[in-house]
Amino acid sequence: MPKKKTNKSAAKRLKFTATGKVRFHRAGLSHLLTNKSRKRKRNIRNSKVLLSPSETRRVKELLSS
Numbered sequence: 001m002p003k004k005k006t007n008k009s010a011a012k013r014l015k016f017t018a019t020g021k022v023r024f025h026r027a028g029l030s031h032l033l034t035n036k037s038r039k040r041k042r043n044i045r046n047s048k049v050l051l052s053p054s055e056t057r058r059v060k061e062l063l064s065s
Contacts, residue, residue, distance in 0.1 A: 007062040014051075014059055022051040022059050 015023050026047045033041060051059060
């Protein structure tokens with residue numbers, strides 16, 4: 001049976017923490033920033049959000065190398 005390939009697009013967007021949780025960054029901070037409020041931009045920038053446990057199982061399958 002062949003080896004499983006890592007999904008490279010997922011690997012570039014998602015990182016694992018030391019305890020096995022998955023961290024990702026929120027979208028919306030690349031352009032069209034003038035019509036977004038200061039609070040909204042700050043919250044997007046400071047968000048190191050963790051995935052839910054059910055989504056984490058799916059991500060581990062994508063990133064299994």
